[in-house]
Amino acid sequence: MRKLLITGASGFLGWHLCQIAKQNWQVYGTYCSHDLEIPGINLIKLNLTDFAELKQIFQEIQPDAVIHTAARSQPNFCQTHPEESHLVNVIASCNIAGLCADYQIPCAFTSTDLVFDGLNAPYKETDAVCPVNIYGEQKVLAEIGMLERYPMTAVCRMPLMFGNATPTATSFIQPFIEILTAGKELNLFIDEFRTPASADTAAQGLLLALEKVHGIIHLGGKERISRYDFGRLLVEVFQLPETGLKGCRQQDVKMAAPRPADVSLDSSQAFILGYKPLSIKEELEAIKSIEVNT
Template identity: 40%
Template sequence: MKKRLLITGGTGFLGGHLLLKARADWDVYAIHRGQTVDAPGIQWLKADLTDPGETASVFASVRPHSLIHAAAMSDIDRCQARPDEARAVNTEATASLAGFCRKTGCRMVFVSTDMVFDGGRGLYRETDATGPVNGYGETKVAAERAVAAECPAAVCARTALIYGIPAFGGRSFSNEMISRLSRGVAVTLFVDQFRTPILVQNLSDALLELAHSDFAGILHLGGGQRISRHDFGLLAASAKGLPAGLIRPGRMNEPRPAAPRPADVSLDSSKASAVLSTRLIGCDEGVRFL
């Protein structure tokens, strides 16, 4: 008999791919807030994760062996504009899920972010000090601390900029960029922000492997290549045969966005290579899947 996996954020970009890949090995349960996606074989439960009573009902009825918590308020500028809402979703709901996982012995995989760092140095390791420069990063640092306190057996998987084609819902910057270039519309991409972008299918494989494992603590899951958004755009355009001339260089703080952006939050994911059998690929390889 298959074990039961609960996925939050299944209607989003990463969660949609997790649903598709998880079905082979797990009985998959997913949370929605009113609108599901058409993914065969998934059992949906309605819950708003900011309501601990609704979360309790989900745990009581599913009794999950593992949880991958990919739900979040993920829009950085929205988090800056609505800090209370961001804290409720990103920090408090995560703390509440961690508490349920500890009480029920459920394996917890929490999806965190490279935005926990201040971006002053780059190629961050798991042991480096956090220092977020925006509200989104602050809510995720607080969530990581709550997970460590409430459920020490959990893993906080810090991931990087995710690229790929959405399976159902959610926004993908790479998809929006390709769609514009395909229509002959110019795009402006940062030359001064460095990340280690990761392909959504590759990240899903790593997270599903973690759902089976007993690794505890923080793990970095970035792609194997540090790159600016601008150079990523050039790579993607070349892979898709799209006009590179439509890609314009831009700077991350011009015009000034609502939330400050860190300059270099690239991740050193060498620990993941030792812990996981899933190989985290670089974007020179990953752009072939766009």
């Protein structure tokens, strides 16, 4: 089997990607601080910001392809720790692209819909980037740097992602479910719009892009939806108490990182290639069925 190196295997997306990729690849997954075991995956502790360590991993594994999901992906953290997050989000990403260029192997990178300012959605791959926070800025720098080092890189702009909890990570729906189940109030934005996709769907998109894309591709879901309306679907599918679900506006919540209002992605290019997200309701029903059976 071909060898696939996945960075960030302990992260939410990385863990789900490992589960799907291991069906067709011999998977090597890296982690930094969250020690874990994933059946069928060769796990390696790696500090991505140490180039000598990174280079040694490439020499030892001799991967046939790389998917780089590891990141400091919390916008508020990046806003308050710009230098620390830059090392991971920009420098390490560019170094990975450089090593993939040296080995002449396919490389896919997880960027974000937050490279846009939210004023002209839905966004196509050709639209100008204009991030409003440091995390978005760092991802733009990584996109540019990686494609300069290795134009064959598949730069995958990822949407808001959700799914079943992993041993080391949750998505945003787990705390939502807990809050509503406890009868507490959950305030969700009525004026923030995204094109969400499940982690499993996003992982399938990444594997597709790894094989078929050179340059930028959008891997958003099929539907543009507000956080609040997403919450309503969650209530419906998981049969949660809806009395606690309240709508609010972005301006009502103070956060370190500014947030764009609408970064919905036009993912029609990916759909043409065979990327097939389900509807959000179908995605949530699939997640619920897994939770019921585990």
